Amino acid sequence: MENATPVSIHLTTVITQPDGSKEKLTLESEGEWIQxxxxxxxxxxxxxxxxxxxxxxxxxxxxxxxxxSGAVKMRLAFSRGNKMMSSYESEHGTLSLLTNTKAYTHHTPGKKDGRFQITYGLEMQGSSVGTYKMTIDYKEAVQ
Incomplete structure (x- = not known):
């Protein structure tokens, strides 16, 4: 894609299960920001x-x-305050998912850095699998 800027990405996801237990996942990666x-x-x-x-x-x-895409195939769609159809493909077939976006912000204090934060409920085949709070912080990578 055009005008790709290398960025460092720090992703945190906190999953609150229906039973109230929590799990935290983090990822550090290099990537690209494109506008x-x-x-x-x-x-x-x-x-x-x-x-x-x-x-x-x-x-x-x-x-x-x-x-x-790749080892995991998934499409999650979000719209502030709305429920959206999504999908997850596995070797057993495609599962339908439903996202319920509770909060959504995307701040870009600098030109090529920002924070994307979303809180959503996730349903798979009609049952809640939990509430997810995902935060992606990204900033221009130093070359």
Whole structure:
């Protein structure tokens, strides 16, 4: 994509299970920040389950989409205050997911750094699998 800027990415996800227990996941990665048609995109890769997962995060004013491909195939759609259909592909077939976006912010204090934060409920096949609070901090990588 055009005008890609290398960025350092720090991602934290806190998952609150339906039973109230919490799990925290963190990821440090290098990636790219791209702005196209006034929409911000983050692209990065992570190793998971013995394979590479490529992730693209599309951040608009009131909505976002997280696309994952490779070892994991997933499409999560978010719209502030709305429920959105999403999907997760596994070797057993495609599962339908529902995201319920409770909070969404995307701050860009600098031109090429920012914080994307989203809190959402996730349902899989009609049952709650928990509430997720994802924070992605990114800043221009020093070359």
């Amino acid at each position: 196209k048609n006034n929409i911000d995109y983050l692209k990065y890769e992570e190793e998971q389950n013995g394979g590479t997962v490529r992730t693209i995060v599309k951040m608009e004013e009131d909505s976002a989409v997280i696309l994952r």
